[in-house]
Amino acid sequence: MNNLHNLQQYWWILISLLGALLVFMMFVQGGQALFLRMQANARQKKMLYGALGHKWGTTFTTLITFGGALFASFPLFYSTSFGGAYWLWILILILFILQAVSFEFRNKVSNLLGAKTYDFFLMLNGFLAPILIGVAVATFFTGGAYHIDKMNIVSNGACRTISYWDNPYHGLECIANQFNLLLGLVFLFSSMTLGSMYYMWNFSVPIRKSAADIIREEFGDTNPPSAEIEAKRLKGAEESLKRMAMDRKYLAGKAYKNMVPSSIIFLILFIVFVLDFGIRSGYAVDPASGLITPEHSKYLHNLTQLVWPLVFLCTGTALAIFGIFTRICKAKWFSAKASFLTTGLGITLAVFSLLACAALNNTAFFPSTVAIQDSLTLQNASSSLVTLKTMSYVSLLIPIVIAYIGVTWHKLAGTSKGY
Amino acid sequence: MFQNLTDASRFQFALTALYHFLFVPLTLGLGFMIAIMESKYVASKNEFWKHTAKFWSRIFAINFACGAATGIILEFEFGTNWSNFSWFVGDIFGAPLAIEGILAFFLESTFFAVMFFGWNKVGEKFHLASTWLTALGAILSAVWILTANAWMQYPVGMEFNPATARNEMVSFSKLVFSPVSLMKIAHTVTGGFVLSSVVVIGISGWYLMKKRNIAFATKSIRIAAIFGIVSSLLALGSGDRSAVQAAKYQPMKLAAMEGLYDGGFGEPMEAVGIVKSNDNGKYISGIGIPRMLSILSFHDPNAYVPGINDIIKGGYLYTDATGNTKKALSFQEKKIKGAIAQRALADYHIASESGNRAAMDSTASILKVNYSYFGYGYLDSPQESVPDVPMNFYSFRIMVYCFALFFLLFISAMIFKWRKWLSIVGIICIPLAYITVECGWIVSEVGRQPWVVQDLLPAKAAVTSASLANVNTAIIIFAVIFTTILAAMLSIMFRSIKQGPEIIK
Structure with a gap:
């Protein structure tokens, strides 16, 4: 823990892991993007909201933590990318602001804008957030149009900013980059694949509620006034249970119909992206002098030279294909939950290894497209030894966080809100 | 709109921060009150407490979501609008923000989900624990973000590194246990508690005035009044200490x-x-x-x-x-020292590029001696070192007098039999409570000007070089979105209050 070099590597690995977990957690966005295609009636729509309702907070928090961890470990990236690609990040934030309030407001009475508006906001977030996060993450490979001069801070001139962007589009131009957009689409379709698989899991587990539970929820614990009313209540509860089961079957079926094309498009786009990634030139850093030079197929070299990212990438891809395959052919021996988790784990591993390759093995992780020597590297962008060390101790608590999230999800799993 | 990039960026931050703090303070105190109510339910099995807790939970949930929505932008704004700040102090400032995410937000958002979706799904004890953990998570979030804010007011535990041209952390414990940070946490959190008590009393008072939900309202007032009195005393004590600290560390603010x-x-x-x-x-x-x-x-x-x-x-x-005991330097003397420090940093880099070790050492030591006034080198006139006096003067007084009114409200709620006039005062106090907490932030942050880091970096040297038009556009977008969120949130809250807690059948 006392070696700056090792801590920088450790923190990049953590950032990659957080980024990968964010991509996995965007199954919530995928679920939102599918709202229209699920062709749900008002009652079924509420069930979709219920299914995603207690998960969006985790995705949202993962994004915040991803940002916070980048700030703490590589502040120069925070300063350069956020300040430079201003609109790209601001658009992402606006999408997440809309998401947070929409989930809370949508099913409330007197919500001012009407449920349809909030549905629209959630669709917007569902489609655009994965694409724009993909674009932002892809800039780890494609870079940005910036200059850095730390001495600007003591310059007498008009520009005191240590980093400045070279064009007036402030990040909007990153969306026009093919490679960035491709990763954006990969994330969109991975989210939609995972989102539909999540629905399939969520709506295929048996209802845990009994008729008595429903009566208690509706009328409280008090005794019914008469036997006649008691029978009536019981009949009503049984009917609603039956309706619930039908709704759930319908939604699981719709989710399946969406999952098949989404997952196939995802796999094709993903393979195209990995090939593009493999032939892409990157920028190598000489660790001794800090000199940055272009290198053909740099990311392919990173995969093969470091080996473990290659293993992770292959394992992840295999797991994702396996998970998707078992669901497409409705394998009885592999539950919907297992397929969702397997595919999720696969996507997480694959994205993790790709992100790791962006910076490890002496690679510039946010190249400057206008001044190569200004490119960010783990060495020149990182926090100091003391900060990285302190934060590393804090990071040891992350497994506890993951554990309690797992426990609560397990406890809440199965039936969605109201149903 | 704004003609100056620094003013526009400051306004954008102020706008988003003030909106954010309309939603946060209620969650700080209400979370604990709900936890107390639910504990009473679990202990007594009296459905009344369950319904009471559930009603206040609905109010909590709306505020929580709006707080999360408006909060995410603040974290990223340090990068988007204050890119120099992000580098200059990111080595210290980034840590509490990351810790907030890892240790507090996950706790809050995970157990919040159990709190709202977990009724009838998880056991009563697990649910109660989740409610307590959500309340705790809300406080922990505040603790870490206030630690970061306090550091801007009173930067400690760091050293300037000329080679990287930034401040670097030397002691994490100094950052966490800085006296300014501890007081700031105490004052802001207890201020949130006071506001929550006022809101609970005001809403309950409205029910009493309408002669409905009498038992619910009376018992809610009881809990809120006790909670309010205790919090007021703590807010008063921490406020007093904060004034002493301002006199010591930020005399211009005072x-x-x-x-x-x-x-x-x-x-x-x-x-x-x-x-x-x-x-x-x-x-x-x-x-x-x-x-x-x-x-x-x-x-x-x-x-x-x-x-x-x-x-x-x-x-x-x-x-x-x-x-x-020291003799205070004049603005001109500080400015000269700041200019020397900045010059030394520039010279250090020239020496470093030519590999002149002796010159690097001598410039580094000049920089070190004069560093505490580094930021004054950026200021052109003494007037620039003075914050907006009327805004601070009036905000401070509004805060203090409203606070006194709330304290009287709590005491009255304890000793008097409830009357219509108390309901009216209680209802009027709700908007006043929000004005009070916002005034507190104005005193704290406008009073800090022109600095983003006290004496070391003024706002005008911290700002991103985005074009003015970009920031003006962003201001309009955020103003529209946040105002809409506030309006929708109020509309839902009013409806929810009108509807009231579930009546036990």
């Missing part, structure tokens, strides 16, 4: 709060007053309480309190953070 242009020994405090200006500059016309300012700032009726003009002129004696 002078601006008090509208004190020319200071002296045994200074009075203006109980009421207005800021006026004549040919000789601005002055306060009002009614003063003799020696009060000296007592509040230094706990000594004869203490010397420097005014704005004194701080610019320098020459008076003061006690520094380590307890030594």
Whole structure:
């Protein structure tokens, strides 16, 4: 823990892991993007909201933590990318602001804008957030149009900013980059694949509620006034249970119909992206002098030279294909939950290894497209030894966080809100 | 719109931060009150408490979501709008933000989900634990973000590294246990508790006035009044300490709060007053309480309190953070030291590029000696070092007088039989409570100006070089979105309150 070099590597690995977990957690966005295609009636729509309702907070928090961890470990990236690609990040934030309030407001009475508006906001977030996060993450490979001069801070001139962007589009131009957009689409379709698989899991587990539970929820614990009313209540509860089961079957079926094309498009786009990634030139850093030079197929070299990212990438891809395959052919021996988790784990591993390759093995992780020597590297962008060390101790608590999230999800799993 | 990038960026931050704090303070206190109510339910099995807790939970949930939605932008704004700040202090400032995510937000958002979706799904005890953990998570989030904010007011535990041209952390514990940070946490959190108590009493008072949900309202008032009295005393104590700290570490902020242009020994405090200006500059016309300012700032009726003009002129004696008596430097002297420090940093880099070790060492030591005034090198005139006096002067008084009113409300709620006038006062106090907490933030942050990091970096040297049009556009977008969110949230809240808690059948 006392070696700056090792801590920088450790923190990049953590950032990659957080980024990968964010991509996995965007199954919530995928679920939102599918709202229209699920062709749900008002009652079924509420069930979709219920299914995603207690998960969006985790995705949202993962994004915040991803940002916070980048700030703490590589502040120069925070300063350069956020300040430079201003609109790209601001658009992402606006999408997440809309998401947070929409989930809370949508099913409330007197919500001012009407449920349809909030549905629209959630669709917007569902489609655009994965694409724009993909674009932002892809800039780890494609870079940005910036200059850095730390001495600007003591310059007498008009520009005191240590980093400045070279064009007036402030990040909007990153969306026009093919490679960035491709990763954006990969994330969109991975989210939609995972989102539909999540629905399939969520709506295929048996209802845990009994008729008595429903009566208690509706009328409280008090005794019914008469036997006649008691029978009536019981009949009503049984009917609603039956309706619930039908709704759930319908939604699981719709989710399946969406999952098949989404997952196939995802796999094709993903393979195209990995090939593009493999032939892409990157920028190598000489660790001794800090000199940055272009290198053909740099990311392919990173995969093969470091080996473990290659293993992770292959394992992840295999797991994702396996998970998707078992669901497409409705394998009885592999539950919907297992397929969702397997595919999720696969996507997480694959994205993790790709992100790791962006910076490890002496690679510039946010190249400057206008001044190569200004490119960010783990060495020149990182926090100091003391900060990285302190934060590393804090990071040891992350497994506890993951554990309690797992426990609560397990406890809440199965039936969605109201149903 | 704004003509100046720094003003526009400051406004964008102020706008988003003030909106954010409309949603946060209620969650700080209400979470605990709900936890107390639910504990009563689990202990007594009385459905009444369950419904009471559930009703307040709905109010909590709406505020929580709006707080999350408006909060995410603040974290990223440090990068988007204050990119120099992000590098200059990111090594220290980033850590509490990341810790907030890892240790607090996940706790809050995970158990929040159980709190709202977990009824009838998880066991009663697990649910109760989740409610307590959500409340705790809300406090922990506040703790970490306030630690970061306090560091901007009183930067400690770091050293400037000329090679990287930034401040680097040398002691994490100094950052966490900084006296300013501890007081700031105590004052902000207890302030949130006071606001939550006022809101609960105000809403309950409305039910009593409408003669409905009597038992619910009466018992809610009881809990809120006790909670409010305890929190008020803590808020008062931490507020007093905060004033002492401002006198010690941020004398200009204190002078601006008090509208004190020319200071002296045994200074009075203006109980009421207005800021006026004549040919000789601005002055306060009002009614003063003799020696009060000296007592509040230094706990000594004869203490010397420097005014704005004194701080610019320098020459008076003061006690520094380590307890030594020193003669205050004038603005001009500080500016010269700041310019020397900045020059030394530039020279250091020239020396470093040519590999001249001797010159690097000598410039580094010049920089070190003068570093505490680094930021003054950026300021052109003494006026630039003075925050907005009327805004601080009035905000501070609004905060204090409203607070006194809330305290009377809590006491009255405890001792008087509930009457219509109490309901009316309670309802009026709700918007006042929000104005009060926002005023608190104005005193704290506008009073800090021109600095983003006290004495080291002024706002104008911290800002991103985005074009003015970009920031103006972003301001309009955020103003529209946040105002819509606020309006929708109020509409839902009013409806929810009108509907009231479920009546037990």
